[in-house]
Amino acid sequence: MTYVYLKTGNYSGTDLTKNTIPLNVTSVGVSVSKTIPSFPIPFSGVVTGESITAALDLGMATKTIDLQGFISETTISKSRTPTADDDTEVTTSLTYTAHEVAQMIASGVDSTGLQSNQAFNELIILYPSKVSNAYAPRASTLVPFNFASRGAEGFGDNSGVTKRLSSFPDLDTATGLTGFIRSFSFNMEAEAIDLSFSMQFEAAVIRP
Numbered sequence: 001m002t003y004v005y006l007k008t009g010n011y012s013g014t015d016l017t018k019n020t021i022p023l024n025v026t027s028v029g030v031s032v033s034k035t036i037p038s039f040p041i042p043f044s045g046v047v048t049g050e051s052i053t054a055a056l057d058l059g060m061a062t063k064t065i066d067l068q069g070f071i072s073e074t075t076i077s078k079s080r081t082p083t084a085d086d087d088t089e090v091t092t093s094l095t096y097t098a099h100e101v102a103q104m105i106a107s108g109v110d111s112t113g114l115q116s117n118q119a120f121n122e123l124i125i126l127y128p129s130k131v132s133n134a135y136a137p138r139a140s141t142l143v144p145f146n147f148a149s150r151g152a153e154g155f156g157d158n159s160g161v162t163k164r165l166s167s168f169p170d171l172d173t174a175t176g177l178t179g180f181i182r183s184f185s186f187n188m189e190a191e192a193i194d195l196s197f198s199m200q201f202e203a204a205v206i207r208p
Contacts, residue, residue, distance in 0.1 A: 003126035003142060004028070004067065006105070007176075009116030010079055014173035016124065018077045018091065021101065024194075028125060029066035032147075036060075063147060063203040065123060065177065070194040071098045071105075071186060080117050098195045102186045105197075109181045113206055123201045124176040133168040143169040144176035147203065165205075179204040 004025040011019040036055045044052035077093040096104070111118040126142040133150050148166040149157035158164060166175065179202050186197035 003124075004069075005124040006108075006120045006181075007122035007124065008078070008108070009113055009119045009121050011122070016173070019079060020124070021076060021105065021120075022074060023067065023069055024072055025067050025069035025125075027066075027068040029068075030145075031064045031066070033062045033064075034060070035062065063177075064182065065125070065201040065203070067197075067199040067201070069197060071101050071197050072194045073097050074101060076101070076104075078117065098193065099188065102195050102197065105181075105184055105199075106186075109184045120181055121206055122176055122178050126172055129169075133170050141170075142172045144172065144174055146175070146177055177201065177203050178206065180206060 004023040005020040008019045038055035041052045075095045079089050079091045108118045108120045113119050125145040128140045129143045130140050132138050148168045150168045151158040153161050182200040182202045184199045186195045
């Protein structure tokens with residue numbers, strides 16, 4: 001899978017070639033872990049012959065994405081301020097070795113959202129879709145993976161939803177998964193040009 005990108009905090013617009021790092025991903029694992037407080041009801045089995053557990057759905061879940069793949073030499077276009085004496089933002093497009101890309105990602109994971117040129121706050125995983133947000137059939141198009149449902153607020157799969165945090169995407173430039181990289185590791189192996197890596201991304205609303 002080649003349509004996977006990390007966006008820096010400085011990303012804006014619709015150009016996926018600027019302020020992003022493309023990843024050569026061979027495996028994507030999606031995990032949603034529901035958090036529901038539950039407790040068994042005392043003596044419930046005495047009357048009914050079957051024990052009962054009560055649960056309270058408070059709308060809590062942890063969503064993580066596990067990526068496996070390889071980092072290769074690639075051209076990356078980034079905007080930055082060139083020197084301490086000149087705060088004018090410029091964009092440079094340079095070819096980085098796989099080792100440099102791995103170091104760049106590791107540095108970004110180690111930073112905070114205040115360092116917008118370093119930190120990564122969005123993961124883009126493009127996948128094919130044949131049904132639009134309005135439940136209309138369409139030619140297969142690539143859209144970013146997220147956890148939104150089709151339909152407007154209160155309608156469609158969003159019946160009962162009063163305010164959506166995200167929308168089901170119809171374009172490849174739509175917002176993907178916002179959050180943070182929980183862990184990142186890579187291996188430097190003898191005489192290897194590409195570097196194998198693993199990454200876990202957690203969906204979240206980041207502040208600051």
